[in-house]
Amino acid sequence: MSKNFQRLRIDPERPDPRKMQPAVDALRRGCVILYPTDTGYALGCALSSAKGISELRRLKGIHAKHAKPLTMLVETLNDMGRYGVMGNTAFRVVRRLLPGPYTMVLKATSDVPRAMKNRANEVGMRLPDHKICNMLVDFLGEPLLTGSVTPGESEPELEDPAELESRYNREIDLMIDSGHLWPEPSTVLRFDELGDIEILRAGQGALP
Template identity: 85%
Template sequence: MASRLNFQRLRIDPERPDPRKLSPAVEALQRGAVIIYPTDTGYAFGCALSSNKGISTLRKLKGIHAKHAKPLTMLVETLNDMGRYGVMPNTAFRVVRRLLPGPYTMVLRATSDVPRAMKNRTGEVGMRLPDHKVCNLLVEHLGEPLLTGSLTPGEDSPELEDPAELEARYNRDIGLMIDGGHIWPEPSTVLRFDERGDIEVLREGQGEIPNW
């Protein structure tokens, strides 16, 4: 676990992020670390898809064990990446292309390119392509998908929109946080696609439910 003395808090403008200021975060991800960073749905934990150590740490932080029904989620750079890591019938692709980028999580059957440690017990994975500059820069400069897990409130949780409170709570669990200012958590809409292309709404969030 990281100590408070080693904790880094990178302050950035989420609307006009300087890629150079994100370099320490990218380097930490490349080393297999878990970071906290801002997204379009609130602050989240993140690690590189290729890091089994990072995936294990993120699972512990989120309390999602390997046999859990809830899939872990990754941020991807393009729709082509979504097709690489998830089984996407034509029906699903048409819906995804219409909705993304945006505040949606798409749950798909995972392909063989997804590490086993990331899949849920039924072999599914969540994928996001957000309309958020910090997220997009991180994935671009990391050169691979970014495993992500939202910071969800509990009875003893701080106000999760306040970076100072987040640092105080998590400085011994992670070593770096990207501070994008106060962000009120608003979850994404979660859509599940089966291999036939049928769609199930698992959660209603920011994104409007489309008419298919």
């Protein structure tokens, strides 16, 4: 176990801002943390941290030339427009669906660090309806890269915080424990430059 590992127990319905501060401090130091989202537990780091992005890629097994883009949590639709290229059609769809359990894959703007783009110059973005996620992004003051926990072959569901701690306590410094969560993947939509939508994964969110 990491000698600095912390497990913060936080109420997902009434998160205490003071209890959240160690997680924000860890993100600002470039650490990867484990935290709850509206689609299950996820690994995350600050967008500005090259160290964090590299470590998150290692933990997720997504190399720099992978076809799958990394995903960030943003605070507002304006942030989504800053980091992703959206035409009028895409914006109307995004505004109707968010916040919610969706991942939007868009062409990345120049404000997205090169280290997190995929080989097609794309980035995934989420605006979840989840108090802890929103509070983390707000307190951090920048987007939070995110990657859902991937079960091992003998672990079909990793919704127990104790199991997650056992698996990751040598890999990360901190986890936010909000209780048991059943993973429910987000719906993933890709928007091309003409505004056409491709459904990459049908998940928790209703299809547009």
